[in-house]
Amino acid sequence: MKKLLLATALAGLAGAAMAQDVVRLGTEGAYPPYNFINDAGEVAGFEREFGDELCKRAGLTCEWVTNAWDSIIPNLQSGNYDVIIAGMSITDEREEVIDFSQGYLPPTQSAYLAAAADVDLKSGPVAAQTGTIQAGYVAEQGMTLVEYATPEETIAAVKNGEAVAVFADKDYLVPMAAESGGALVLLAEEVALGGGVGLGFRDSDDDLRGKFDAAIKSMKCDGTLDAMIVKEEYFGAAALVWGDAGKEGC
Structure with missing residues (x-):
């Protein structure tokens, strides 16, 4: 009986650990082609495909959360999600309150x-x-x-x-x-305007930011990110891409 209780307790702890390992991606869901809600009620757009690929490369289990733009930074800070992926430009003012990944879209x-x-x-x-x-x-x-x-x-x-x-x-x-x-x-x-588009993180989440930075860099190095940017349903063939500049240090 004690062994059964112990096994049950360990299973519960494992479940809690798995739940804590889920990374919540916060987006607006109202700014196509960056992000929007499709007819099935799901987050779609460039950032959905991009974010899913980042999580795959980083070995992370991710889920999507939508949040109104005007409170998207405060709700990151309060823990409602772990990453902002919402077409957010990197600016000095925002960097005073959150950390950014390296850019995943050049200045637009x-x-x-x-x-x-x-x-x-x-x-x-x-x-x-x-x-x-x-x-x-x-x-x-x-x-x-x-x-x-x-x-x-x-x-x-x-x-x-x-x-x-x-x-x-x-x-x-x-x-x-x-x-x-x-x-x-x-x-x-x-x-x-701005210094490109990046992912937003709480100042305390350096480890998580590092994992996403590595995934973004790998997509720049193998050309996957540029190929995704120029898809016709996203930004098209005339869009700015990273090119050789994105492959520096690969």
Whole structure:
């Protein structure tokens, strides 16, 4: 009987250890092609495929968690998940509160989407998602900034006349323009912001960050990451890739 109880207790401890070994990946689920929720109600997009491959290479069991963008860093810090993988640009301001992996996407272009190509960006509010580098840029340029909690709301603000344009990642805006049937157009002006896109970690999770860094590097070294970036359903053949720079130190 004692042996049975001991075996049961050990099984329980093993189960707890396995549960603790599950790494929770936190994403927004609302920013295609980076991440979105598909018709089956599952996280999909570039970061889903990328994140699953990282976990495979790192030998980690991972699960996906969705969280609103405006609280994505606080909920990492409070332990609701272990990694942010949500198209988050690496910035000095964010590095004051969280740690980043090496970049998995090079610095990308931000752009404006408006109802007309000749819009005056100083003539009315410019929409941006709360807590993004794009929101900070709009404010710094002296334009009138209006912030929204979700990407969808920024697009809606232009459609209903609440904003003269939306400023966001070009990769997000391109399909929005294409799907609008000419109602929305990309402006010619593009701006490079941030230091690339990386995974976010709590300051105390150096070991976990190291495992993901090694997995990212291995994908750069064997070309898998570049091949994933340029998939047509993600960023396409014209997307910036790592190339030889990503293979330094391989």
